[in-house]
Amino acid sequence: MTRFLPKTFWQLVFAALMAASAYVTFVRFYHGLGSSTNLNDQFPWGLWIGFDVLCGVGLAAGGFTLAATVHIFHLERFKPIVRPAILTAFIGYLLVIVALMFDLGQPWRIWHPLIMWNPRSVMFEVGWCVTLYTTVLALEFAPVVLERFGLRKPLRILKSVMLPLVIAGVLLSTLHQSSLGSLYLIMPHKLSPLWYSPLLPILFYISAIGVGLAMTIFESYHSSRAFGRQLEFPLVKRLSEVLAVVLAFYLALRLVDMKSRGAFQLLESPGIERWLFGLEMVLMALPMLLLFREKIRNQPRAIYWCSVSYLMGFMAHRMNVAITGIESASGVRYTPKWMEVVITLGLIALGFAVFRWVTALLPIFSDEEERPSIAIKVKPMPVRNDAFQTVAPVR
Amino acid sequence: MARAILYDSTRCVGCRECEKACSSRWGLPYDELIAAEEKVSVKKLVTIRTHGERFSRKSCMHCQDPACVSVCPVGAFTKTAAGPVVYDGTKCMGCRYCMAACPFQAPAYDWNSRLPKVSKCDLCSDRAAAGKPTRCSESCPAEATITGDRDDLVREARKRMAENPGQYVDKIYGLQEVGGTSVLMLSGVPFDQIGYRTDLPVRALPGYTWDVLKHIPDTVTVGSVMLSGIYWLTARRQKVAEAEGDGARGFRKGVRS
Ligand code: SF4
Ligand code: SF4
Numbered sequence: 001m002t003r004f005l006p007k008t009f010w011q012l013v014f015a016a017l018m019a020a021s022a023y024v025t026f027v028r029f030y031h032g033l034g035s036s037t038n039l040n041d042q043f044p045w046g047l048w049i050g051f052d053v054l055c056g057v058g059l060a061a062g063g064f065t066l067a068a069t070v071h072i073f074h075l076e077r078f079k080p081i082v083r084p085a086i087l088t089a090f091i092g093y094l095l096v097i098v099a100l101m102f103d104l105g106q107p108w109r110i111w112h113p114l115i116m117w118n119p120r121s122v123m124f125e126v127g128w129c130v131t132l133y134t135t136v137l138a139l140e141f142a143p144v145v146l147e148r149f150g151l152r153k154p155l156r157i158l159k160s161v162m163l164p165l166v167i168a169g170v171l172l173s174t175l176h177q178s179s180l181g182s183l184y185l186i187m188p189h190k191l192s193p194l195w196y197s198p199l200l201p202i203l204f205y206i207s208a209i210g211v212g213l214a215m216t217i218f219e220s221y222h223s224s225r226a227f228g229r230q231l232e233f234p235l236v237k238r239l240s241e242v243l244a245v246v247l248a249f250y251l252a253l254r255l256v257d258m259k260s261r262g263a264f265q266l267l268e269s270p271g272i273e274r275w276l277f278g279l280e281m282v283l284m285a286l287p288m289l290l291l292f293r294e295k296i297r298n299q300p301r302a303i304y305w306c307s308v309s310y311l312m313g314f315m316a317h318r319m320n321v322a323i324t325g326i327e328s329a330s331g332v333r334y335t336p337k338w339m340e341v342v343i344t345l346g347l348i349a350l351g352f353a354v355f356r357w358v359t360a361l362l363p364i365f366s367d368e369e370e371r372p373s374i375a376i377k378v379k380p381m382p383v384r385n386d387a388f389q390t391v392a393p394v395r
Numbered sequence: 396m397a398r399a400i401l402y403d404s405t406r407c408v409g410c411r412e413c414e415k416a417c418s419s420r421w422g423l424p425y426d427e428l429i430a431a432e433e434k435v436s437v438k439k440l441v442t443i444r445t446h447g448e449r450f451s452r453k454s455c456m457h458c459q460d461p462a463c464v465s466v467c468p469v470g471a472f473t474k475t476a477a478g479p480v481v482y483d484g485t486k487c488m489g490c491r492y493c494m495a496a497c498p499f500q501a502p503a504y505d506w507n508s509r510l511p512k513v514s515k516c517d518l519c520s521d522r523a524a525a526g527k528p529t530r531c532s533e534s535c536p537a538e539a540t541i542t543g544d545r546d547d548l549v550r551e552a553r554k555r556m557a558e559n560p561g562q563y564v565d566k567i568y569g570l571q572e573v574g575g576t577s578v579l580m581l582s583g584v585p586f587d588q589i590g591y592r593t594d595l596p597v598r599a600l601p602g603y604t605w606d607v608l609k610h611i612p613d614t615v616t617v618g619s620v621m622l623s624g625i626y627w628l629t630a631r632r633q634k635v636a637e638a639e640g641d642g643a644r645g646f647r648k649g650v651r652s
Contacts, residue, residue, distance in 0.1 A: 034506030041436055041503045044494035072622050074629035105489020105504065105511040109469075112488045116469040122604055123468035123492050125611070167622045171615055178607075185603045186462055186496045189573075189595050201607050330500070 014349050021346030024339040028102055038337040043326070047336040050322030051344055052099030054180055055315045056092055057130070058208050062219065063089025063137060064173035065212025071166040077235055083144060083364050084219055090137040091354050093130065095347045102343055122182045129176035136169040144362050178205040184321060193263040194277050195317075195325040199253065206250045211314050213243040214307035221304045223365065233300060240303045244291035247310065251285055276316065276324045283313030398478035398523050399457070399545035399577040400532065401552055404589060405562060407450040407539035409443055413531035417441045420519065420530045436503045440516045441531055444590055449582075451589040452540070455480060455501040455516040456569060457577035458599070463493040463502060465601035471513075478545065478577045479518035487513055498573050498595055518577065545577055552581055574599025 028036040039046050066085040069075050101107040113127040139158065146155040181204030184191050197203065217239055258264055267274045287306035296302045327333060336344075359365065411430050418425040418439055425439070433444040434453070441454035457480045464472040464480060471486040472493065482502075489511055494502045505511040519529040527533070528542035535541075541548070549567065556563045568580035572595045580591070587593045 032507045032509055032511060040506065041494065042500060044491040044504065072626045074633050105491065106487065109488035112486060113468040116486050118467055118470035120465045120601060120605065121468045122608065123466060123490060125608065127468050163626065167619055170622055171618045174618060175611060175614065182604060182607050185607060186466055186600050188603060189498050189592065198606065
């Protein structure tokens with residue numbers, strides 16, 4: 001993206017965002033949530049929960065999807081992008097936790113759920129899973145750091161427990177990706193039937209897997225431009241095929257579920273809901289339909305834009321669940337205050353910056369020094385290795 | 396004995412003595428401006444709302460199986476055996492899930508505080524131990540709000556309805572809503588006309604969540620076995636593939652299976 005405009009421009013934007021974020025941080029912690037957000041008793045959850053937490057955790061789903069693909073399903077060809085994916089996920093989860101620190105009324109009590117149990121609470125479960133999974137991500141990422149500093153012994157220990165770690169990571173992700181949907185199960189009276197469904201956890205889970213695939217495509221595309229590292233195109237194409245199938249499955253489930261609950265008649269009532277619902281649907285259905293066409297799947301750029309469209313549809317869905325669908329029952333309209341938006345943008349910018357910084361310092365895009373014993377013998381890659389990047393000309 | 400409140404809208408004269416008494420119990424300032432705000436907030440925990448000639452009462456309903464108790468990740472809420480749902484501010488971390496989940500929009504947050512807490516009616520649980528009625532009931536000049544045992548109050552409500560045909564709609568609000576509440580209401584007009592939600596499910600809300608949460612242990616067990624199995628199978632296949640000297644095939648098959 002940096003290539004659209006001169007680098008200094010982005011540096012300025014970044015600096016401005018950080019300065020604004022610092023100011024908002026002061027307002028938030030000195031004057032409280034009332035001064036920094038548009039939240040109120042009728043609308044207690046806003047942008048920070050809807051976007052930073054719900055979308056943030058979802059967008060970090062690439063970590064577990066790829067860890068499972070490579071380490072459990074042994075699809076070793078995807079190995080070059082496991083590290084970037086784990087790093088993205090790790091940064092993502094840390095940012096989600098930072099966002100939570102802004103949103104919680106008393107963030108210094110964030111550890112309370114770890115000792116004050118309430119197993120009937122979805123939030124309790126999410127809290128535990130996110131804590132544990134962030135730890136797992138740290139451990140999955142640790143080899144990179146250890147390698148960099150040549151610490152062989154801890155590296156060996158870590159590698160010997162990698163399998164249980166990866167399995168734990170996948171399970172924890174499964175639990176909390178779906179549980180983010182379960183959070184809303186207790187609100188049949190609040191969430192509009194366009195989004196409320198007993199299937200929410202399953203829908204959240206499947207769409208998170210879709211995001212894992214789409215984010216992989218997205219990252220691969222961008223890292224090819226920024227770092228010259230990428231997946232071979234056949235792999236990207238394969239990913240896009242799987243994405244199309246996952247999307248088809250998701251949409252079928254979503255529509256059948258809506259039909260069985262008679263939710264479609266709600267589309268007749270006027271208001272913004274149906275348009276935002278439509279937007280969410282189109283952003284998801286369009287890439288699915290396109291990706292089923294061989295012609296589209298032969299164009300890296302088209303695959304990239306299909307992934308972007310799905311990612312936006314995914315975010316639209318999460319925001320609809322968290323905000324649009326709640327508005328009418330709560331009796332108020334919610335638009336985020338500029339300070340909420342600043343923190344959200346600031347965190348995204350921070351995420352990008354940290355990612356670039358870490359990749360400059362650590363061997364994220366280089367191969368591990370210890371090749372696994374069962375590594376595929378690398379045949380000299382034929383010309384097919386024309387990569388993602390050839391069609392992304394420098395503008 | 397489970398403590399409860401019966402509020403009879405047909406008796407309420409809208410004098411707001413209950414609001415005033417409640418505020419004094421909590422040590423909250425009470426003036427005309429606050430009286431005019433017809434909603435519960437950190438400023439007042441019970442409110443009387445005007446609907447033309449009629450009134451309604453809004454506060455925590457002290458559900459029998461409360462959403463707030465089930466959703467709070469730190470267990471800050473407890474439904475006591477005596478009836479009241481009480482809140483422990485020393486545990487609360489301020490996630491506000493209780494507010495998002497409560498079907499009656501009862502919990503309020505201290506948005507402008509640096510150490511914010513949730514506030515809501517606690518049915519004067521300290522006074523319950525001494526057998527005293529709630530402050531709102533005590534202060535009500537019209538006996539529109541009375542405190543008592545829930546079963547007794549249900550009986551009392553039925554009696555009023557039977558003795559005054561035509562004066563009440565045939566419904567005790569709170570008897571069934573979200574599994575029943577410890578605040579019961581009577582009204583002369585359909586409840587939705589005086590600001591109550593009549594579309595709430597009769598099932599207690601925590602059940603909707605539990606339907607899913609209860610599957611977690613099984614998911615973990617089945618999931619770990621499945622993942623280990625897949626690991627084992629694909630690792631084997633890859634070894635076989637490698638022995639055959641065709642690494643790439645392992646991948647192809649893997650994706651298709
Ligand atoms: S009315 Fe709301 S706050 Fe009161 S007990 Fe029920 S769920 Fe909890
Ligand atoms: S805001 Fe406090 S009381 Fe309410 S659910 Fe969160 S931790 Fe529990």
